[in-house]
Amino acid sequence: MRVKSPTITLLTGAGLGIALLIASMLATAHATAPSAPAPTHSPAPTEDAGSPPASPSQTSSAHAKASIRATYVAQVQGGGAAVAISVSGQQASAYVCKGSVVEAHLSGAADGGNLTLTGRDHAQLHATYNVRKAVGDVLANGIRYAFSAPASGKSSAKHESVRSRCVGESQVGTAAGQSGGNGGDDHSGDGHGGDSGHGGGGH
Amino acid sequence: MTAQPEASAPPEQAASGAAKLVVPCLIGALVALTLGVFGRLHHPTGISINIAGFSSIGSVKAWLATVATVFALIQVGSALVIYGKIPRVSAPSWIGGLHRWSGRIAFIVAVPIAVQCLYALGFQTFSARVLVHSILGCLFFGSFTVKMLILPKRDMPSWLLPVLGGLAFTALTGVWLTSAYWFFSTYGIKR
Numbered sequence: 478m479r480v481k482s483p484t485i486t487l488l489t490g491a492g493l494g495i496a497l498l499i500a501s502m503l504a505t506a507h508a509t510a511p512s513a514p515a516p517t518h519s520p521a522p523t524e525d526a527g528s529p530p531a532s533p534s535q536t537s538s539a540h541a542k543a544s545i546r547a548t549y550v551a552q553v554q555g556g557g558a559a560v561a562i563s564v565s566g567q568q569a570s571a572y573v574c575k576g577s578v579v580e581a582h583l584s585g586a587a588d589g590g591n592l593t594l595t596g597r598d599h600a601q602l603h604a605t606y607n608v609r610k611a612v613g614d615v616l617a618n619g620i621r622y623a624f625s626a627p628a629s630g631k632s633s634a635k636h637e638s639v640r641s642r643c644v645g646e647s648q649v650g651t652a653a654g655q656s657g658g659n660g661g662d663d664h665s666g667d668g669h670g671g672d673s674g675h676g677g678g679g680h
Numbered sequence: 681m682t683a684q685p686e687a688s689a690p691p692e693q694a695a696s697g698a699a700k701l702v703v704p705c706l707i708g709a710l711v712a713l714t715l716g717v718f719g720r721l722h723h724p725t726g727i728s729i730n731i732a733g734f735s736s737i738g739s740v741k742a743w744l745a746t747v748a749t750v751f752a753l754i755q756v757g758s759a760l761v762i763y764g765k766i767p768r769v770s771a772p773s774w775i776g777g778l779h780r781w782s783g784r785i786a787f788i789v790a791v792p793i794a795v796q797c798l799y800a801l802g803f804q805t806f807s808a809r810v811l812v813h814s815i816l817g818c819l820f821f822g823s824f825t826v827k828m829l830i831l832p833k834r835d836m837p838s839w840l841l842p843v844l845g846g847l848a849f850t851a852l853t854g855v856w857l858t859s860a861y862w863f864f865s866t867y868g869i870k871r
Contacts, residue, residue, distance in 0.1 A: 483828035486784050490791045497795040599806055619806065 545587070548639060549611040550646050551626030560624045561643035562592065562604070562611050569594055571602050572643035573617040579640060581617035700836070704829035712822025715794070719803030719814065737800070739870060741793045742860035748793070749856040751786035752849050755779060759845060787824060790852070794821065813858035820851035 549562040553573075558580065562571040569587040571594050573580040583596035587606070592613065594602040604613025604624075614623045629642075758779040761771050794817060803814045827844035830836060 481832040482780070483831040486787060487825060487828045489784075490787050493788060494791045494795050497792050498799060501795065501799045619810070621801075 545606070545608060547606075547608065547628040548642065549606065549626035550629050550642050551624050552646065553615075553622035553624045555623075558617075558622055559643050559647035560602075560615055560622065560626060561639050561646065562594075562602070562606075562626060563639045564592070564606060564611075570639065571615065572640050573600070573615055573622065574640075574643040574647040576647055577644055579644070580620075581615070582640075583615070700833050701830070701840075704826045704833075707829060708822040708824075708826030711825045712818040715798060715821055716803050716814070716818040719798040719801075719818075722798065722802060737796060738863055738867075741796060742863040744789050744793050745856050745860040748786045748789040749852060749860070751782045751789070752852050754782040755786065755845065756849055758782065759842070763842065786852070790820070809858045809862060813855060816851045816854040816858065820848055820855055823847040823851055 546565050547563075549564070550559070552559050558573060558575045560571060560573050562569060564587045567587055568584070569592050570582070570584040571592075572582055581596045581598070581600035583594035583600050583602050585592070585594035585602075590605055590607065592602060592604040592606055592611065594615075596602075596617070598618065600615070600617045602613065602615040604611045604615075606612070606628075608628060610625060610627045612625045614621055616622075758775050760766050761769055761775050762779060764771065797817065803818075805811045805814070823844055827841065827848055830840060830844065
């Protein structure tokens with residue numbers, strides 16, 4: 478039986494789509510594996526402060542978290558932007574920077590291991606943090622960035638200082654990773670900007 | 681059911697015509713729905729593979745979408761010539777080939793954009809532009825599928841292909857306006 482050429486067109490497109498999907502899956506699996514345990518999904522449930530600590534070690538870490546004062550600075554996953562988060566007790570604020578441009582400024586609550594920050598234009602940040610690092614994602618300007626940011630030695634609650642460190646980190650990353658992966662730099666040609674997992678700005 | 685054969689004058693022909701139409705439409709609807717549901721349920725990764733030489737995956741997609749839209753315009757133009765809608769232009773022999781190949785290229789170029797979109801960003805609703813873009817993106821692939829499946833079938837109403845082609849073109853144009861046009865007007869025309 479002769480296969481019709483429009484069918485071939487469709488099947489070619491479908492095959493190409495599936496091949497690219499698999500390639501993307503492999504690429505993201507590769508990209509996410511080395512640096513962070515799980516940068517692309519929502520905050521790890523094990524560090525949920527809402528539930529009572531299940532083990533002694535968690536109890537102690539929960540106590541520690543309550544009084545954490547730290548600044549976390551890192552390139553976002555895939556490069557192209559940087560995030561700086563300042564946690565000071567129960568309060569936290571964050572900046573997302575791209576080059577010298579501040580994409581978003583967020584603030585909100587630091588709740589014993591979980592950060593839930595919001596900013597203008599539907600900017601949202603969800604992360605888990607401990608004394609060593611903060612892992613999560615941030616939605617800024619309709620774009621979702623995943624990050625795993627180590628706590629840096631200097632702690633500062635001053636906005637200006639956090640902002641400048643964010644910009645600094647972003648510019649370092651831009652200079653160093655010019656030819657590197659641009660995944661995080663996805664300025665949404667289609668503007669989808671992710672984060673449906675958290676409901677994003679989707680409501 | 682019993683009244684149906686009497687209602688339409690040529691029952692068998694009408695039934696087979698409708699059946700021919702129903703299956704492609706169902707498949708097309710399934711394609712659109714699958715894309716939308718995948719885009720909604722799959723947690724967007726925010727990243728995917730990039731192409732060398734472009735500043736961001738966003739600009740890659742904006743340019744690919746523009747290429748697809750240009751070929752879609754060729755589609756409309758060549759279809760108008762084929763249907764004799766342009767006065768004083770008689771269809772040259774290669775017009776069918778032009779129509780087929782411009783369509784194939786537009787479609788093949790659109791596929792990677794859709795994959796990147798759905799995988800890295802997902803079906804989103806956080807602004808009117810993004811919602812319209814998400815819906816039209818699904819509609820485009822659905823309507824294109826229907827058109828491809830109906831294309832080889834005979835005894836279809838003559839208005840059907842132009843309507844389906846028009847639908848696919850309108851959806852693609854809407855997709856382009858809500859993405860590449862928006863991208864270029866927001867960030868400037870850049871690689």
